[in-house]
Amino acid sequence: MKRMLLLLLVATSVANAALLTWRHWNDLAPGLNPPLTRIELGGELLHLPPEEIRTVLAPYAGTGFFDVDLDLAREQVESLQWVESAAVGRRWPDTLSVRVNEETVIARWGENQLITQRGTIIGPAITEIDQSLPLLGGPPDSHFDVMRQYLRLNQILSPAGLRLTGLSASPRRSWRLQLNGITEVVLGSEDLVSRLQRYVDFYRRQPEHERLRHEVADLRYGSQFSIRLRETDSGAGLARR
Numbered sequence: 001m002k003r004m005l006l007l008l009l010v011a012t013s014v015a016n017a018a019l020l021t022w023r024h025w026n027d028l029a030p031g032l033n034p035p036l037t038r039i040e041l042g043g044e045l046l047h048l049p050p051e052e053i054r055t056v057l058a059p060y061a062g063t064g065f066f067d068v069d070l071d072l073a074r075e076q077v078e079s080l081q082w083v084e085s086a087a088v089g090r091r092w093p094d095t096l097s098v099r100v101n102e103e104t105v106i107a108r109w110g111e112n113q114l115i116t117q118r119g120t121i122i123g124p125a126i127t128e129i130d131q132s133l134p135l136l137g138g139p140p141d142s143h144f145d146v147m148r149q150y151l152r153l154n155q156i157l158s159p160a161g162l163r164l165t166g167l168s169a170s171p172r173r174s175w176r177l178q179l180n181g182i183t184e185v186v187l188g189s190e191d192l193v194s195r196l197q198r199y200v201d202f203y204r205r206q207p208e209h210e211r212l213r214h215e216v217a218d219l220r221y222g223s224q225f226s227i228r229l230r231e232t233d234s235g236a237g238l239a240r241r
Helices: 003-024 025-032 049-062 069-076 145-158 192-205
Strands: 038-042 083-091 095-102 105-109 113-115 136-137 164-169 177-180 181-189 214-221 225-230
Touching: 003 181, 038 049, 049 069, 049 095, 069 083, 069 095, 105 181, 136 145, 145 164, 145 177, 181 192, 192 214, 192 225
Parallel strands: 038 095, 105 136, 136 164, 181 214
Antiparallel strands: 083 095, 105 113, 164 177, 177 181, 214 225
16 A cells, blocks of 8 residues: 555656656756757868868757757768868767867879878868978879879888879879989889889889989880989989899
C-alpha cells in the first residue's frame, strides 16, 4: 500500500512539473536553449582571414544553442579556400567553437596559384606568393599527375642533396626539371626514373665545383646523356656524355 502511494506521489509530481514547464515555457526556454552570441576560433591560421570564417557562420547568431546543425556548419567552413578540415562544436552557454586545419602548400602552380599536398589548386587572396616554393606546371587538369611526379622524382634526388625546384610537363607528357635553381634537366617522356637515376649517380661522382657548372642536362638518349656546362673565365663550357 505504501509503495502504491509513493508511486502515485511521484507520478503526480512529474505531471505537475510537466504542466508547470508547459505553462511557463516561454519564460524557461531562453535559459534551457540560450541563443548563440559568440564564435571561438582555434587552429593556426596563416593564410585564411578569421573574418571569412566568422562571415560564413554569421547566420547562426541568435540560433538556439541546441538548434545548430553542427555537420552543416562544419561543411560550410570546409567549403572555404585554404581549409583542409574543420571541427565545429558547442560550448555552454552561448559559444560556437571552430577549429580549422589549413591546407599545406607544397609548390607554386603556374604564375599565380598554389598546389597543396592533397593536390588542391588554390588561387590565393594574398599579395605575394612565396617564390622559394618549387614551381610546377603543365596542361590544364594535369596538376595531380604533375604533383605525383614531383613527389616521386624528389625521392631520387634528395639523397644526393638535389632539390627539385621546378617541374613541368608538356601536353605530350615530356618532362623538364630544375634542380637547386641552377640546373635544367630535360627528362623526356619515357623511363623517367632510370634516366634520372643515371644522372644522379654521375652527379655524385663529380667534384662540387663541377656540379655547380651543370647548366643543362639532356637525358633523352637512353643509356647516355649530354651536359652543357656554364662558361668559365677561360671560355665556353664543354658538352659531356
